[in-house]
Amino acid sequence: MPRPTTKPDLIKAANEQFKKMWNLIDAMTEDEQNATFNFDDASNQKEAHWKRDKNLRDVFVHLYEWHQLLLNWVKSNQKGIQKPFLPAPYNWKTYGQMNVEFWEKHQYTSLNHAKDMLKESHAGVMQMIDGFSNDALFAKGSFPWTGTSTLGSYCVSATSSHYDWAIKKIKRHNKTYGEARKG
Template sequence: MGRATTKNDLISAANSNFEKLTMLVNSMSEKELITPFDFSGDDKKKEAHWSRDKNLRDVLIHLYEWHQLLLNWVSTNMSGNERSFLPEPYNWKTYGAMNVGFVEKHQNTSLDKAKESLMQSYQAVMKLADTFSNEELFSKGTYKWVGGSTLGSYFVSTTASHYDWAIKKIKAHIKNCKGM
């Protein structure tokens, strides 16, 4: 399926990818869970996130924190206080530093707590998505604070697309572990 452009597709893709992510995480062996992520031997994995996330907790917390960004952004703007998606001082050129901050913030968060927090935030995001109509989610110009995009595109990016990113990363880690 391509990128969701309707509410039904958004809900379906988010639920499907979250289920795949959950099943993958639950299938990980003890070795895969305790082995630190290390993609330094793969020249194709140059993006910052390949070296940023050191374990499964870091990946799950990343998803949780992006859920929080979406939940807070929508809530704040719907209550009449306009603000951008990324909190100050970040923008779309500097959000990598924000992501590093998320990892640092959660160094004392357990894997179990990360899983629990992600599940709760996922449920909150899906509940919020369900409160909007298809038109509110996918018609440009519905909400001034969304800018030139659609509200639904933020939901897609924060859910289905982000879960797909996490699945690929975790699968690459599992493959690395099998090669050890």
């Protein structure tokens, strides 16, 4: 699926990927949903998330926290409170530690609560997106606080692209869980 460059494509991609992710989850047994990930085969993967996220809850709260980053960033800047997307002291070279802090923050969040949080935050992001015109989302320079990027590109990253990331993790979990059960 090509990266969305219009509001209708953004809405469609975000909702389709979100639904695709939930269809995968809904097809899983309760044991599969609660199981610890076994990504030992990912030891050669350079991305830290393969070791960081231990279960579905971790994936859900990661998505939720990135929704919160987007929502808070947009809300603050719309109110005239200049705020970068990533909170201090993080930047695009150090945000991995922020992701670890999100992970640590939610170690006592239940899977069911994480599901509810994610569904609610997705709805909030979609409502926020709906409030912007196509030009506001995708015309460069619409907002000084988006820098050289567009608001829509941040929205794509926090929705459809991030859901695609989650889908890949869930599929890998389903595969490794199934292989382990066959033994």
